Amino acid sequence: MAQYDFQVKRGKPIDSGRLKKDLNKSASIAAARAFSEQIDKGAHVSECPVCRSVSHHKLLTIYGFDYHECEGCGSAFVCNPPPEEALSAAYRSDYYTQANKVLYANDSIIDYRVANVFVPKIDFAVENSHPSKKTWLDIGCGVGEALSVAKNRGFDVLGLEPNVMEAEYAAERFGIEVRQDYISKDTVSKYRGQYGVISMFSVLEHVPDPNQILADVSEIQEKGDALVIEVPHFPSISTMSQMTFPNHINRMMHPPLHLFLFSLRALEGMLGRHGYKINAAWLFGQDFYEMISTLGLFAPDLNQSKLLSALSPMMSELQAVIDNHDLSDEVLVVAERI
């Protein structure tokens, strides 16, 4: 496995019982494909938006969008992203809203997600940071899972969420303050110096210019403040599986929702350029499940349910092999402003 100048945690136990929820993902893939295909494709960009390198090559086309791999930083990015208006329209679409209601703003699973998905992430962030202020700003807070945990850990919390449905859900469900606001050059002064921790879970992969948002966040924070970022990781066994079956994708390499999938080196370089050093990183994922559930689409007679039941008891161990070789599909980093 690769060596880094910071601690890297690898792997997370998987609750296999929960994985069976989307065993038959054909319908979800068909919807994901229809959504992506009707969105306008833009002109090709010349530079990697993550590290500005002009050395990159095409990996493949997914639903009309070209993913390139950067030779400078090792990230994957959509080289022909939609024009700005088309991208914002995609986030206002029924497809996006409905998907979020099922996956996130859903009373039947939210407590499970908080306890099993967000408690470990927030605790990892707290263990690996030393902010002088017990205040937490979550940019793109979604339905508020992360902030509900941070609040329980004693932080004064504020969420920013442009999506009205999610912002209202977060405020009602967890009693936290959520503003329908976003970080930009115009709003930096409102938030400067106030937040010991800033987090962005599943944000950087969605924004057209991740360097701009990091520059703005860097202006808000002071020496010693913590920045917590979670993004899709590249390369991973999930992305390799998806590149093998590019017409059967509904997450990770799903354009244009995921404009970027980041290597850990790319995150290290990008954070360094904006005045941060990484204290710790955590690689984990659902790669083995992604691979098996995709293969199942091509072998309907195989009885995927029985196969997964048989593999369930060893799912965590199988994923651990992937995590231990840095091929997980998610990465979380805790960085410190220097």
Ligand SMILES: [Zn+2]
């Ligand atoms: Zn790059």
